[in-house]
Amino acid sequence: MGSLFERGKVLFELKRYDLAASEFVSELGDGPSQPLVFAMLAATQVNLKRFADAEKSVRSAIALAPDFAYPHYVRSFILQHRRRWREAEDAVREAIRLEPQCDFFHQLAAIAASRNKTSEALSAVDHALQLNPLHNPSILLKGNLLARAGQLREAHALFQTAISNNPEDAAAQHALGSSHLQSGNASQALDLLREARRLDPVTANDSAAIALAYGYMIWPLRWLNVCTVRIWQWSHKQRWALFATSAAAFALVGREVGLSSGRKSDFVDYWVWFCIVAVSFFVFPIMLDRAANLLGTSLLRREFSIPWRWMILSPLLFFRSAWSYASILTGAILIGIEPTLGIIACQFGAAFPLLAASAKTGTGREMGLLCLPVLVLLMALGCYSAVLTNFQGSFIGVALLVVFFLITLFCDTIADRIVSWRFRRSSLYIDASR
Structure with missing residues (x-):
């Protein structure tokens, strides 16, 4: 050569x-x-x-x-x-x-992460970091995996480590900026995201995140951002606790409110309004993000080289969010009137990792599709227990409801083990786990 x-x-x-x-x-x-x-x-x-x-x-x-x-x-x-x-x-x-090379293990981890095989991806990326502890792509990939699992503090520390290793790494600057944005620190997020764009104007030019961070620096959006709760950033265990508690509340008030029990009381109106307010509290961040993004984009129009004509039609983007919000509120009213539907909705949320694993692992030959029949069987048990709990004195329904939520407590682990089953049987996984 x-x-x-x-x-x-x-x-x-x-x-x-x-x-x-x-x-x-x-x-x-x-x-x-x-x-x-x-x-x-x-x-x-x-x-x-x-x-x-x-x-x-x-x-x-x-x-x-x-x-x-x-x-x-x-x-x-x-x-x-x-x-x-x-x-x-x-x-x-x-x-x-x-x-065995660090880059090879990193590629294996990246493929596994794109297929929602979290344990396999973490195992491979840990092996990559054993070979090269300063390998920034692997550090960032591990941070993204932990952030996806709701471990934002650990992910934040890894992103900071990546920047310490190489301050000129645009991907590390972008990852830390995104982490600050998720944590509600819009000012630091904006500086890091702009620095990432400066270092790599092609692949690290995240104009949407920059606009969102700038929008959240403006009052009252800055204050509202601190007050909102984004449950999709929580870990599965935290979301499970919310859904399990909500299902218990639906089961307790179901006999007073539920139409299937043939009872109506003055409490029903207050309960329905409570359901609407509670659902709105968790859905509101979606609308708030859209408002902050639109405001930030409007104020930074020249920085993004956006023609003024776009700003005339940009408010139309709210219609899609408003339509989704109206649909969710309609569902909130229905589950308020009929708590059995609320229990089923909470059960679906607790078992959601199985559906996500099925959707992200692709074709009919993949192990991930095994998550779908497991989800169907689990939801059949959940729906049956939800119906039984609405009958007075149904101890069996309550017992089945408890069993359902005990199973879904480990739903993310079940989904991960199913999709990673083939890898767990290979010698590479055994070697990487030692």
Whole structure:
């Protein structure tokens, strides 16, 4: 390998992929074929989104050197783009088997995270950090996984560590800025998000987050942001506690309020209004985010190079949110009038990780679809117990309701173990867990 290859490597590191590809092609034309050149050409073509050409190049590299790990690693990106998840996992596992490297484990973790396989992703990313504790992409990926699980404080610390390792890392600046935005610290979030955009104006230019942070710096949105509660940022256990407590409340008042019991009292009006206010309290942040984003975008219109004509139609964006909000309030009224529906809604919320795992793991060959029949069976039990609790003196319904919520307490763990079952049986998982 000569100067053309070395020049191609420099251009690849500078993200000048079109010029790098030309240098690698010239290198292949001037001398004997080298597997590394083919692999680097394939990696360049992946970044140029020329996946058919990348597939040919990586196959040539593997044919020349089947025991060379890097081509298998590059091939996993091609398969990942084509949503052939299992083959992508197999390709990167083969690379790890041949030569365990931090980048290879990170790619395995990224594939697992995109398929909602949290335990597998955390195991792989921990192994990557064992090989290189300063690997910022793995630190950021672990932070995102923890943030997704509701562990915002731990995620925040990891993002700060990534910036300490490399203050010029745009992804780390963006991740910490997003973490501050979720925590309600709009001022620091705005500075970090703008710094990320300065460092990488292409991939770290998150205008929506910048507009949202700027909108939340303005009173009264700043005060409202502190007062709102965003349950989607909670951990599963915290959300479960809310749903279990709410279901117990619905079960207690069901005999007084429920139409199925044939009773009506003055308490029903107060109860319905309570349900409307309670649901509004948890749904309000969605409307507040839309208002802050629209306000921030309006004030930063020139910074985002948005034409003034867009601002005339921008209030129309509220109609979709208002329609969703009205639909949710209608549901709040229904569950207030008929508490059995409220119990079922709480049960669905507690079992939601199973549905999320089914939706994010794709095709009919995937283990994730096993979460769907488990969810159906669990909801059948839940609906049956909800109906029974509405009958006076139904101890069986209450007992089944308790059993249902005891099961759903570990619903996220059940979903994660189902989707990661195949990985748990492999030797790679056993080795990474030691």
